[in-house]
Amino acid sequence: MILNACKEFDYRRYPDNLAGLAVRAISRFLGVEESMVYVGNGLDGVMNTLFRTYLRRGSKVLIVEPTFGMYSYFTNLYGGELKTVLLNPDFNLNVEQIIEQSKDEISLVIVCSPNNPTGNQFPRDDLKRILEIDALVVLDEAYVQFADYSMIDDVWNYENLAVMRTFSKVFGLAGIRCGYLVSNPEVIEYMNRATPPFHVNQLTQLIVKKALSMWSYFEEKVKEVIEERERLRKALAGLDGIKVYPSKTNFILVKIVKEGVTPRILKKKLMERKILIRDVSDKPLLSDCIRITVGKPEHNELLVSALEKCLES
Ligand SMILES: Cc1ncc(COP(=O)(O)O)c(C=O)c1O
Structure with a gap:
């Protein structure tokens, strides 16, 4: 795929x-008008333009916590004011709050669907209620192919809905830096008005196409990851000293419930065995939690036996 794109690439x-080129390919793939697609340098690049376009000093951005850290990063970068609502203890949305x-006058509402790092997908009806808010509601669907539903078709029904996606996760193309947003x-x-010329390189656009x-091919890979995720969840659930959460993504949230073991200690012990996990215990509601990415079956087996040993010692 990459080599074929290189052959066509006139540097x-x-x-x-x-x-x-990428806008045309994505709009054809999704069956939406080209005028409804914005493509950027990774989803981070898309968010950079989105926040720069919508925020003035003091503009309010509403997010839930815990969630992906870049929403607060860009809010701060452009002088916005963050309003956060804590998820319920079961990680569902507190829609009333x-x-x-x-x-208050809100410029943007950003919801990660399914949510990183909790791994769950919020009920569609809750998202529909949030779409009644008088602001641009942005859904980050970075992991949506691993989940139950997408709201990308709802951009026809809701003028205030924008849906963002990336080629970094399901396509495994984080290095080419490409993400997109679909909205009215x-x-x-x-x-587009806030974007400098030639902001996405042509090789990236050819690879996307x-x-x-x-x-x-990728759809088959998604099925394999979902099957492997469920196998890994089952194996992890069989270990003493951890609680395993459901997942609609390609990672699994795990809480350590063994006395004397902290995410920091566990991360260090696993690092010694060349296994990398993410310590997310600094986030609200996630004390003692780590995030494990679903790997290949042989890697997951190594992880489970290493984790078992680390939890024993
Ligand atoms: C929820 C979520 N949104 C966006 C991104 C950023 O994606 P990209 O690599 O396209 O910048 C990530 C990357 O980890 C993510 O987890």
């Missing part, structure tokens, strides 16, 4: 402006 020419908090043409027009044309 002497400037890229299609406003990532036109969110609606209450939105009575007015949102895309504002974001090739990757989308091979979707059935």
